[in-house]
Amino acid sequence: MSNEKEGVNVKIILVDIGSIQTKVTLVAKTDIWEVLDSKRVKTTIEVDDKSALNGVQEAIEELLETNELIIDEIDKFFIGSTAGGGLQMVVAGVVKNMTAESAWRAALGSGAIVVDMVSGGSAVKQPERLDQFRKAKPDIILLAGGTEGGNRNQVLGLAETINAANTKTRWGSELAAVVFAGNSEVREGVKSFLDEKIDLRIAENIRPELELEQTDNVNETIQELYMERVGKNVSGLSEIADMYKTQIKPLASSVKDLVKKISEKYEKNILMFDLGGFTTDAYSSIEYVRRAYKRSIDDGQESFRTSIGNVTERKEYTSVSANAGLNYSAPRLLSTVGVEEIQSWAKDYTAKDIYNSVFNRMINPLDEELYEDNLTRSLVANSLKVGFCEHQEIAGKLKGVGIVRNMNETFVQEASNEGTLADWYLLDDIILSGGPVKHFEDGELIQLVNDSLQPYGVTSIYVDKNDIVSQLSLFDNIDDTYLKMVEKNLPGLATIIASKPVDSVLIRNIATVEVEFENETKTYEIKKNELDFITLDSKIIKITVQPHKKVDFGAGPGKSIVREINSLQYGLILDGRRPINKEMTKDNIEKWYGHGFENVKRGEVNG
Amino acid sequence: MVNRIEHNKSIIRSLELPYPGEVYVKIGDEVTPETLIAKTELLDVQPGYFEVANEIGLEPESSELKEAIKVEVGQYVDRDHILVKSSEKVIKAPYYGYVEHVSVSGGYLLIRQKVTENEEPLIIDAAKELGVSNRTLKNVLQVKVSDKVVRGNVIAGDSKSITTPMGGTVIDISVENGTITIKPHYKPTYKQAGIYGVVADIREDKVIDIKTEVDIIHGTFGIGRDATGVLNTDLENANDKSIIYVSGHLNYDMLKKAERDNVLALIADSVDAEDLYRFFLEIIAEGVTEQINGPFSVTILEKFGENETLENVKKLLFESVGKVITVSSGTNVQTPAKRPEIYIYI
Numbered sequence: 023m024s025n026e027k028e029g030v031n032v033k034i035i036l037v038d039i040g041s042i043q044t045k046v047t048l049v050a051k052t053d054i055w056e057v058l059d060s061k062r063v064k065t066t067i068e069v070d071d072k073s074a075l076n077g078v079q080e081a082i083e084e085l086l087e088t089n090e091l092i093i094d095e096i097d098k099f100f101i102g103s104t105a106g107g108g109l110q111m112v113v114a115g116v117v118k119n120m121t122a123e124s125a126w127r128a129a130l131g132s133g134a135i136v137v138d139m140v141s142g143g144s145a146v147k148q149p150e151r152l153d154q155f156r157k158a159k160p161d162i163i164l165l166a167g168g169t170e171g172g173n174r175n176q177v178l179g180l181a182e183t184i185n186a187a188n189t190k191t192r193w194g195s196e197l198a199a200v201v202f203a204g205n206s207e208v209r210e211g212v213k214s215f216l217d218e219k220i221d222l223r224i225a226e227n228i229r230p231e232l233e234l235e236q237t238d239n240v241n242e243t244i245q246e247l248y249m250e251r252v253g254k255n256v257s258g259l260s261e262i263a264d265m266y267k268t269q270i271k272p273l274a275s276s277v278k279d280l281v282k283k284i285s286e287k288y289e290k291n292i293l294m295f296d297l298g299g300f301t302t303d304a305y306s307s308i309e310y311v312r313r314a315y316k317r318s319i320d321d322g323q324e325s326f327r328t329s330i331g332n333v334t335e336r337k338e339y340t341s342v343s344a345n346a347g348l349n350y351s352a353p354r355l356l357s358t359v360g361v362e363e364i365q366s367w368a369k370d371y372t373a374k375d376i377y378n379s380v381f382n383r384m385i386n387p388l389d390e391e392l393y394e395d396n397l398t399r400s401l402v403a404n405s406l407k408v409g410f411c412e413h414q415e416i417a418g419k420l421k422g423v424g425i426v427r428n429m430n431e432t433f434v435q436e437a438s439n440e441g442t443l444a445d446w447y448l449l450d451d452i453i454l455s456g457g458p459v460k461h462f463e464d465g466e467l468i469q470l471v472n473d474s475l476q477p478y479g480v481t482s483i484y485v486d487k488n489d490i491v492s493q494l495s496l497f498d499n500i501d502d503t504y505l506k507m508v509e510k511n512l513p514g515l516a517t518i519i520a521s522k523p524v525d526s527v528l529i530r531n532i533a534t535v536e537v538e539f540e541n542e543t544k545t546y547e548i549k550k551n552e553l554d555f556i557t558l559d560s561k562i563i564k565i566t567v568q569p570h571k572k573v574d575f576g577a578g579p580g581k582s583i584v585r586e587i588n589s590l591q592y593g594l595i596l597d598g599r600r601p602i603n604k605e606m607t608k609d610n611i612e613k614w615y616g617h618g619f620e621n622v623k624r625g626e627v628n629g
Numbered sequence: 630m631v632n633r634i635e636h637n638k639s640i641i642r643s644l645e646l647p648y649p650g651e652v653y654v655k656i657g658d659e660v661t662p663e664t665l666i667a668k669t670e671l672l673d674v675q676p677g678y679f680e681v682a683n684e685i686g687l688e689p690e691s692s693e694l695k696e697a698i699k700v701e702v703g704q705y706v707d708r709d710h711i712l713v714k715s716s717e718k719v720i721k722a723p724y725y726g727y728v729e730h731v732s733v734s735g736g737y738l739l740i741r742q743k744v745t746e747n748e749e750p751l752i753i754d755a756a757k758e759l760g761v762s763n764r765t766l767k768n769v770l771q772v773k774v775s776d777k778v779v780r781g782n783v784i785a786g787d788s789k790s791i792t793t794p795m796g797g798t799v800i801d802i803s804v805e806n807g808t809i810t811i812k813p814h815y816k817p818t819y820k821q822a823g824i825y826g827v828v829a830d831i832r833e834d835k836v837i838d839i840k841t842e843v844d845i846i847h848g849t850f851g852i853g854r855d856a857t858g859v860l861n862t863d864l865e866n867a868n869d870k871s872i873i874y875v876s877g878h879l880n881y882d883m884l885k886k887a888e889r890d891n892v893l894a895l896i897a898d899s900v901d902a903e904d905l906y907r908f909f910l911e912i913i914a915e916g917v918t919e920q921i922n923g924p925f926s927v928t929i930l931e932k933f934g935e936n937e938t939l940e941n942v943k944k945l946l947f948e949s950v951g952k953v954i955t956v957s958s959g960t961n962v963q964t965p966a967k968r969p970e971i972y973i974y975i
Contacts, residue, residue: 067966105964148737149678175690178734186730186739193965215734256964300963350962353902353914374903378934381902384916384962385849386932 032097035085036493037078038273039065039103039262041299041350042387043457044077046085047493055507060490061085064388066258067105073258074105075265082266099266100496102273104298105256108342109134109248109272110192112160114184116142116167116176121204124229125166127416128203128237130340132244133274134162135301140183142167142176148183155187160198161251162244163189165212168205170230177204181215188217193255197221199247203228203240223247241275248272273492274303278340280495280508281305281453286336287505290450295409296492297456299387302346302405304413308443309336337443341413346405348398348458349387352380359404367400393461402458403474410444410475417444446477447576453512455486468516468592473602479576480567480585482517514590519565520597521573524550529570532598538564546596554596558589565594634945635845637975641829641838644820647673648727648741649834656831660822662857662953666837667820672742676729677780677794681713681720682736689736700738704728708751712738723751723794724813742780742795744813751795755785756807763807772799772809784809823857824955825974843972846930846942848896851958851969852909852918853926858893860954862947867892872954874946878935879927884908887925894926894956896946896971899936919959919967926958928969949973 032051037044047060061084066077078101086093111134115122118141129136138158140151155163163184167177181202189198199221202212209224216222223246226239249270253259263270277296285292285307296303311332344351345358356364361373368376379397382389392398418441452471459467464485471483486492494508521532532548540560548554564586571580650669660666687694697715700706706722713720722740725748730739756766772784779796793811801810826841858872864883867873869891875883879897881904887895906913909923930938937943954973961967 067964147678148735149675149739152739153675175734182732182734186732192963350916353906353916357911357914374901377903377906378901378932381850381905381933 033091033095034098034100034497035082035096036496037082037099037101037262037266038493038496039074039078039101039105039259039270040273040457041065041067041105044074044081045489045493046078046081047490048085048089048091049494049497049507051503055504057490057494057507057511059085059089060488060493061088065105067256073261074103074256075258075261078258078262079265099268100498101262101266101268102271102276102492102496103252103256103259104133104273104300105259108274108300109162109244109252110137110158110160111135111162111164111244112138112140112155112158112189112198113164114140114142114166114180115204116173116180120232121166121168121229123418124235124237125164125203127235127339128166128228128240129164129244130342130416131237131275131278131338132241133248133272133278133340133342134244135342135344140180142180142183151183152187155184155189155198159190159192161191162199162201162247164240164244165200165202166204166228168208168227169232170205170227171207172205174205174208174211177208178211178215181212185216185220191251191255196255199223199251201225201240201243201247203243221247221250245271245275271496273496274305274340274342276495277303277492278305278338280491280500282307282336282338283500283505284508285309287502291448292451292453293410293413293444293449294453294455294491295406297402297405297454297458298347299349299457300344300347300351302343302348302409302456304341304343304409305339306413306417306444306449307336307338308417308448309334310443310448311335337417339413339417339444341409341416343405343409343412346408346412348401348405348456349383349392352383352401355401355405355408356380358408363404364397364400367403368396371397371400393458398458398461399466399470402462403470406471406474414442414444417442446481447479449477449479449481451482451484452477453484453486453491455489455491457489459485459487460489464515464592468518468595472518472520472595472597476520476600476602477518478520478522478600480517480519480565480583480587482587482590483515484512485515486512514588516590516592516595517587518595518597519548519567520600521548521569521575523600524570524573526572529572531570532573533567533569533575535594535596536566536568537594538566546594548596548598550598552598554598555593556596557593560589562586563589633847634941635847637842638845639840639842640845640972641840642824642826644823644837644839646820646835647671647818650818652831652834652837654822654828654831654837656828658828659826660828660839661825662821662823662955664822665819666822666828666839667835668817669835670743670745670815670817671727672744672816673818674742676739676741677724677726679712679720679738679740680736681738684720685713685715685718687715687736689732690734694736695733698731698733698738700728700731702728702731705743706740712740742813744815744817746815746817748813748815750800750810750812751797753784753791753793753809753811754807755791755809758791759786759789761807763804766807767802767804770802770809772802774799774802777814778811784811823855824972825953841972842975844945844975846945846971846973848928848930848958848969848971849932850918851926851928851956851960852905852913852921853894853923853958854919855955855957855959856894856926857953857955860946860949860952862950864890864892869893872896872956874950876943876946877937879929880904881907884927892925894928894958896928896930896956898929898938898943899931899934900927900929902933905933916960916962919961926956928956928958928971945973946971 036047043062044065045062048058061081063081067074111129113125115125122141201223203225225243291308293306345354535546566584568582569575575583646669648669648671652667654666682689697713699711710722725743726740729741756763769787776799778793783790784793797811797813800812826839829840830838858870861871867890871892872894875897879900958969
């Protein structure tokens with residue numbers, strides 16, 4: 023067994039306490055890291071379960087027993103949780119689309135659900151603002167505002183409002199904690215405004231300059247508070263932390279870090295979806311290029327600015343969509359998208375059946391019978407759509423970039439308030455993870471991603487079939503060898519090549535795709551409204567997409583793009599259907615399922 | 630979650646006033662569902678927001694304003710109690726109330742109104758405040774006798790207007806005196822025990838714990854606040870004291886009938902979620918239903934769709950017909966988790 027294995031020098035157990043299932047995984051390092059075994063049991067936080075500890079203990083004992091190990095042989099436990107709806111926060115900032123929005127991103131990046139956003143500069147009157155805090159019942163309020171040396175009064179006004187609101191948490195009489203991550207010059211002022219009964223933590227300013235958003239320190243502060251606030255209230259979490267001598271982290275923050283590491287290692291822009299019971303979370307790590315300027319300021323006024331070239335940056339974004347969970351919050355998803363939208367993916371369901379099944383998922387999420395049907399496919403498709411829309415909003419370009427008047431020279435980001443960095447032209451790979459993934463065949467998953475998200479450009483799909491990647495993210499010392507193990511658990515399915523919608527009826531051939539195999543080059547067409555499958559045998563291939571002169575694949579109309587991609591199991595999917603309307607989706611369900619991959623063209627490749 | 634019955638359980642139910650008030654019971658007292666245990670006269674609405682800095686002409690955060698504010702948090706004030714006083718101006722409380730917050734930096738006060746029984750009406754010198762003659766007042770009135778007003782409503786004026794500093798009903802308009810008289814609504818929040826039991830603890834003049842012995846039936850999903858009433862199985866003969874058990878499937882027409890008859894609560898084996906959604910609207914999709922203010926509460930024992938509950942559950946409910954029972958329908962699928970419970974007193 024593993025404990026007798028020669029050369030094993032580290033054994034760890036990773037525990038993910040989800041809202042429905044508690045998953046434990048045994049991982050060991052010899053020369054390489056390896057997943058040895060996994061177990062999953064029901065999360066025990068429901069009314070009659072008493073304590074989350076019961077589920078965790080049961081799963082770990084089973085894992086140890088199967089692998090003939092005793093607890094002393096485990097070097098360390100790493101535990102993350104989203105149980106009980108996770109961490110719930112209200113964010114507050116002086117200006118809605120600047121500091122409040124930065125606070126929003128910081129809270130999400132810490133793995134929280136943001137239940138409300140309060141801004142000082144908005145038209146909201148004070149009594150309503152007080153009501154916002156009170157009604158939200160957050161675990162933590164994140165207060166931001168003021169660049170360094172900047173706004174004071176409005177920040178203090180918000181602190182004062184937070185104090186007046188006397189905000190209780192969902193746990194009863196306990197007051198919400200406050201994290202202040204604004205202008206450091208008013209820290210003492212904020213402290214003086216808050217009643218001593220309020221647990222106040224200070225973090226570094228998340229927006230020290232308008233051009234700069236820094237969230238690492240505030241993320242750490244929130245994670246420390248997570249255990250103190252949620253941990254002590256979700257029955258059993260404190261005991262789990264004590265028993266296994268570890269800290270319990272909000273899972274989303276670990277996954278965010280892992281996605282960043284994978285993206286950096288493979289020099290890719292990655293978007294990962296984790297489909298959950300309460301929430302569907304999306305994580306992205308995106309490298310992009312922006313123009314930088316050199317500015318001169320004369321007497322406090324900007325006199326001129328000149329472009330000094332391009333700056334390459336990488337940013338990470340996390341979105342936690344409480345309207346897109348697949349069981350506890352499935353009724354919210356239904357409410358968000360409407361029954362017709364759900365029905366368009368599950369045409370064998372009546373509205374009555376949809377409502378009953380969706381609400382039954384909420385009250386009895388462990389009923390496996392509920393998941394073996396078309397409705398699950400529909401909920402996943404819609405969850406991805408809602409989750410992606412919210413992620414695009416989060417991954418907005420930094421707003422509020424203006425003039426820094428107390429410096430003679432500075433770099434500023436291009437002052438564009440438009441668009442999102444979660445753009446398919448920038449994204450290379452999608453990773454699909456979460457409990458529902460295991461219910462689908464590969465073809466179904468590819469179709470789900472393609473038809474719901476309708477990516478354009480060149481996008482490869484990877485899937486976490488064993489629902490293990492979020493657990494693997496919990497390890498605190500991830501290096502390249504560890505990432506190799508993660509990679510092994512993320513098989514690639516297919517690469518989709520598609521354009522944005524092409525309106526002109528005169529365009530028949532959207533693009534020509536030249537595929538360079540090891541020994542030959544072949545050419546394929548992407549035809550409007552047609553779908554084509556190309557299998558690939560080489561390991562890595564180079565593709566050149568030459569679009570029609572009026573079609574854009576990210577480099578501008580008619581301009582070709584070149585990509586070197588991994589040859590994935592189901593090859594290339596050339597999709598000339600954008601947008602994919604509901605009728606197309608219905609028709610294509612039959613085409614993809616069961617028959618879809620029998621019609622794949624075999625690439626005639628030597629070797 | 631499997632429905633089940635727990636027999637002979639000792640439970641403690643905590644009842645809480647929204648704000649401190651008078652508690653009429655003491656520890657050890659026996660109570661019935663109708664026993665009035667507490668009352669608060671502080672209104673459970675948004676507190677009044679007084680922008681005193683602006684009104685008195687002093688800068689927020691200034692030491693002058695700090696000195697001028699004459700009340701502190703936690704203080705009860707009478708009508709005309711001086712709230713803020715500078716060398717030039719005085720701001721008085723327009724109503725009885727409780728100072729909930731004092732903000733020197735924001736330059737405002739929050740005062741929660743307290744309406745006592747038989748409180749004297751508020752007489753507003755409308756003509757004087759508008760600077761018009763008493764007779765002219767009738768030309769610029771914005772309200773008439775018997776109108777209900779809330780704080781901030783315009784009651785008289787044209788280009789210049791005055792608002793009521795307090796909610797209530799307009800009971801008199803005097804052209805002779807140039808006044809408008811408003812009587813506040815007496816709307817205390819009462820708390821009845823709602824269950825049979827013994828008072829186990831009292832805290833902060835607002836929380837009362839009652840200990841009781843019950844059989845508990847666990848449901849799967851519910852909506853609305855706790856209700857105590859007489860259990861009945863006949864929806865055709867329901868009234869405002871009834872808790873109706875529908876043995877079998879509840880439908881939309883039954884929900885509407887229950888609403889017409891003002892029943893307290895419905896219990897059913899099952900229901901179509903679409904009917905429940907149509908009746909209570911999308912708020913039920915949150916899965917956090919305790920605060921939903923529907924016309925009655927609903928407790929579902931089994932899954933959505935057509936389902937029958939367990940025989941022993943049916944039996945216990947049928948055996949309890951005619952008894953006073955309590956349903957705690959509120960559900961929270963998040964944490965702290967809560968599923969509906971039915972208490973049958975032993």
